[in-house]
Amino acid sequence: MPVIEATLPRRLLSTPIVGPLAALLAACVFFSLNTEQFLSGGNFSLIIQQVMVVGTLAIGQTLIILTAGIDLSNGAIMAFGGIVMTKLAVDGVLPPLLAIAAGLAACAVFGLANGLLVTRISLPPFIVTLGMLNVVFALTHIYSQDQTVTELPAALTYLGETFRLGGTNVTYGSLVAILLFLLFAYLLGQTAWGRHVYALGNSPDVARLSGIRTQRLTISVYTIAGLVYGIAALLLVSRTGVGDPQAGQTDNLDSITAVVLGGTSLFGGRGLVIGTLVGALIVGVFRNGLQLMGVPSIYQTLITGILVILAVTVDQLSRRRTR
Amino acid sequence: MPVIEATLPRRLLSTPIVGPLAALLAACVFFSLNTEQFLSGGNFSLIIQQVMVVGTLAIGQTLIILTAGIDLSNGAIMAFGGIVMTKLAVDGVLPPLLAIAAGLAACAVFGLANGLLVTRISLPPFIVTLGMLNVVFALTHIYSQDQTVTELPAALTYLGETFRLGGTNVTYGSLVAILLFLLFAYLLGQTAWGRHVYALGNSPDVARLSGIRTQRLTISVYTIAGLVYGIAALLLVSRTGVGDPQAGQTDNLDSITAVVLGGTSLFGGRGLVIGTLVGALIVGVFRNGLQLMGVPSIYQTLITGILVILAVTVDQLSRRRTR
Amino acid sequence: GGNGQDTSTETAAAKVGLITKTETNPFFVKMKEGAQKAAQAEGMELMSAAGKFDGDNASQITAIENMVAAGVKGILITPSDTKAIVPAIKKARDAGVLVIALDTPTDPQDATDALFATDNLKAGELIGQYAKAAMAGKPAKIATLDLAPGVTVGQLRHDGFLKGFGISEGDPSIVCSQDTQGDQSKGQTAMENCLQKAPDINVVYTINEPAALGAHTALKAKGREKDVLVVSVDGGCTGVKAVQSGQIAATSQQYPLKMAESGVKAVSAFAKGGTKSSGYTDTGVTLITDKDATGVEAEDTAFGLANCWG
Amino acid sequence: MTTTPVLRARGLVKRYGHVTALDGADFDLMPGEVLAVIGDNGAGKTSLIKALTGAVQPDEGEILLDGRPVRFRNPLDARKHGIETVYQDLAVAASLDIATNMFLGRELRKPGPLGTIFRLLDKKRMREESARHMADLKIGLRSLTQAVETLSGGQRQGVAVARAVAFASHVIVMDEPTAALGVKESGQVLDMIKRVRDRGLPVVLISHNMPHVFELADRIHVQRLGRRVAQLNPADHDMAEVVAIMTGALQVKQDESVPAAKDAGLS
Amino acid sequence: MTTTPVLRARGLVKRYGHVTALDGADFDLMPGEVLAVIGDNGAGKTSLIKALTGAVQPDEGEILLDGRPVRFRNPLDARKHGIETVYQDLAVAASLDIATNMFLGRELRKPGPLGTIFRLLDKKRMREESARHMADLKIGLRSLTQAVETLSGGQRQGVAVARAVAFASHVIVMDEPTAALGVKESGQVLDMIKRVRDRGLPVVLISHNMPHVFELADRIHVQRLGRRVAQLNPADHDMAEVVAIMTGALQVKQDESVPAAKDAGLS
């Protein structure tokens, strides 16, 4: 039998990103028709600013979910990282750039701890990160003494500054988040490391027997995810201008929502990080659009819930058709 | 080769409940030695009262996790059920017992809805129940208009009454919760339905090809879980004496913690509902004991986090030894 | 942020935004109702938003941005994080939006144009003074059922109570402190464990009335409901009724409806004539009790029920 | 038309996305015969028997059981008609023990009210009966309460085969039942198939093992590129010829209406 | 001692809980030979080769590669020594495509800085090389970018075998590589094994298929109850005898120190 490459349109249809993209477009069209203010460069720039923190957390979450894991501790780790970098800088313990580096390192260390527990003792990621969530949350409040850190040096809020792009103000932070998505799309799609992550999520046994050092790989994934949460912490700090010990408490589920809306399978091994970006944008567009329409917030919660289910339903049904 | 039954001690050691039980005992010994008030019938009765709501939620959670699902909506469904039964009774729409029945039915209906979405559209349980969490949460607040329902008729608080058992006051609610655990231990261990739940969690394909109606079974599991959440709602109402729209917001993760501490695998197909009881008690004993020792709340969070990880670690290591 | 310029036409009603800490706490629900009514009276359109939990700063920032983008004239906000919200408020004000803090001041207070609020420290202080007087020199064993780590209101009320009672943090008379998230069943569990730890507790400070009712249930189970003094803050109708029936000895009543009404009116005035209101308007706090303790100014529950919210 | 086929299918089509697994396949199983289904990897053998036993729904085509059109919506439907199947790769539930697997989906309950009202399982009887069935197949196992995941591949397959043989009342379908089995165990399965055939029950046997096929089969169904390309009587052809037909090296004129050797199966 | 065994093991023990899978097993693979490992289901064949290739750690015993003691802590260690293994049941990652599976764990990077600095994969070259290897085995596949989960069982096995053959430089171990394969594909795998042997590479072949064993094997290692009970020269025994030894019906005197037919393997 000859080796035939699948024709392009078919491959496109079976790509898991089509469903989420369609949902995003539909939402944008709907809100453009129903509100005056939705369709503008400024508003889109705003939406991106609003989702970039959860979106960045969701990058790390994507990595972990691709390995068939899950991370409930990412929001808490981000909050801790934010406190570390702001407090060290404001207290004058370290110069701002080193303080940022220390915050990133702290996040990476918690990621590493998750990874070690998942691999060395083979605990389920759900329970490891659930425990870590409590631990890091407590450490954040103990270390910060529950005080919001203010009056940050400029270096910490630099990414909150804007530059003009085609008549619209865009923050450097948005750009960093987008670049991070592209970087991880590259790493997952074009490098051996990415291939191994997918293989690991498919079947740890097969991956191990194929000569992949699965423990080391898993640890690398959790540590890199931790580092990405550190970047999310920096984005959050630069966006809000403060170090906030209360940050991120619902971001674990929000980031998982983004990943799943983006078409990544919670069973691991299937998904695209660019889908996660789309998923995060879907949530952001809905929150922004509903707000612009003046929908009361409890109904926003209701609609968000329905839409999460609806979006994955549409995605699922469209995939079934192409099977 | 002859068919030899495994010898008893070995079987006992490989039973997944030994680890959790050991952890529970260790905790009890520790707190007995470190506080004066821990070791008393009254205190144990108290701990059981405190964990019975989450424990009952965790029964439903166990069923769902055994099918390799997960339920993030259980606390929200319970809150809704509590509001329905108290509001209908207090507003005089229905006599108290019928109001209770309506509350149970409402919970079962949400369970059914979860089950239908999981089976008919084959959506991942995580995302279905995450969406449902938002939907039910919003409905609870819309329906209750955010008012706590008070001045309940006696029927609704009857299970909060106590009877004396060996010198200790025990609530009827505690008894109901314990009986529920025994009932589900029976259903899972001694009936065909239970076997099918385990088989389904092992591999849906194998279960289906073995002639199990997997869709119907899954729907039955989610619906029964919903009904159990309804019972949890009644226990909560009878314990607190009010219908509280704010109830249960962290109970989803708490119930999962109980299930996992009880030795049930998040991958489905392995676990015991009695383990879940032990898991719930571990959490309750720690919260109670730490409080008796006068540990500040934030350190309690820290210690709980560490202990969740530690308990599953010990469990995992002990299992590894018997492999 | 702050790029969403005002594109609304003259015919459309002017918009006012209300951002509360959470969307489900009856206190904020009442506040929203008051704002809704006032907005209708003023011919304005109300937009509302809330954080997902007490202390959720990020959601409040997002809400401010979206409201500015929607072209509101003014924003009323109960800041979840008094410091962390300041930069976002500044951006909104730079975009020409009037920002008024309700219930809780920002830190610094002049980060908003105006503040319509209750003094939470004072609310705590009142019940602290009341408890001190009611104990009449008896040695106190105090349990505090607090909110959650790091939430400003909780901290202020707690500190106020201690101040009113005349003790400081770490005083040996405080025998048990527990977080309750302001939740009734968590309040009950916390009280049960406190009683287990120190059965002779005789004063209970609670962050709000649901926690107080939870504590009452726990006390009742131990047969202690008669001889333990429970004090609280909020003044919701359920709470005042509990004071009336003696479950709670006293509560500090606040007036969310008044805050919201005044806020909407101020925004309306700004939208029509451009006058920005400023400064601090105390919407008042009143101690409600039926068991007068000498020397502490208080109103009875009849007054409380007439003025309660929720 | 002297004999009605027990199981008959016409024009079955099954597509998976852009792959057509079945492309108008026919099928006939005569009473009491052992029908071997052979074909290259990917020829659609598994797809064919999955369509016949309710495990997948064919996109087109019809299925007749004892001459009557049937539609199996799921494997249980087929099982209710006495059709037992050993599926390739998907035979047993890993964490459950052997006895539970044997009786999965048809558990025995205790006699009396314990069973009817309390739905209590009769574990002892299920264990005993399992032990008996396993002993028939002479599959050596250390313990029947052992989880299936601790068994070797061959032992697992043995459990699945023993189950099908124990419960079939109409047709047995086996998708490569001996693929993972040792020589001794394979021999036992083959003996078992013979015994089943001697009971008068027809057997569909998918196998790549030509010696096994020639040892057992009364007729051979040759599947190629999603359809039946020949029905052969093993007595008329030697192994090399059959393999040549299967791989497409040799073409045969297909006698469509009447199964090529419809009376060969009556031993 | 004229020839050093390529791979040698003495007294391997592996316990799983209360099951002893390997009970002091010995093993010898001579240069350039095809060594068949046969035994009943559960005899410990898979456990033996897993211990030899780093997939599990034996509890006791030693392993020598070219006469030097080695310890493989994981399959990668073994692979680095040029030992390639096709594991029973666990060959491929389901959601990844064929080319990715072929090169899993040893991906090719683009030449130049794109590869060294940017770690960019050379997908085109991997696809081309995979296509070449698959063509060698004549396994018909519609598309190399197809996910492996859409392949039939046999096609999957083909991918795994092609991968091992493509990369082995020292020893190839195959655990029932033809169990799921069709006649044609089996033949191709057997041909492939012969070609590998002709290159001088020794092959360990676990199989239940006696005709295949007799067609290929230079020596036969008989595993029984967790240990090696005999090493046979297929020229000295007929199939029935070998099967009898395997099942324990016949006992042989074991010549321990010198492999029974150590020079038979040099073709």
Ligand SMILES: Nc1ncnc2c1ncn2[C@@H]1O[C@H](COP(=O)(O)OP(=O)(O)OP(=O)(O)O)[C@@H](O)[C@H]1O
């Ligand atoms: N679930 C599926 N999704 C996509 N394609 C499939 C699926 N199942 C089977 N196929 C395709 O259908 C074709 C027929 O597969 P089938 O499993 O029926 O073959 P087979 O004859 O049983 O092969 P084997 O002898 O290897 O078991 C193959 O090309 C396979 O790739």
Ligand SMILES: Nc1ncnc2c1ncn2[C@@H]1O[C@H](COP(=O)(O)OP(=O)(O)OP(=O)(O)O)[C@@H](O)[C@H]1O
């Ligand atoms: N992971 C495991 N846990 C428990 N027992 C195991 C495990 N793996 C293998 N065994 C046991 O070890 C023994 C040997 O198994 P092994 O898989 O090595 O046999 P085998 O010779 O390869 O059999 P087959 O021909 O069926 O593949 C069996 O009795 C099996 O039950």
Ligand SMILES: [Mg+2]
């Ligand atoms: Mg097949």
Ligand SMILES: [Mg+2]
């Ligand atoms: Mg094997």
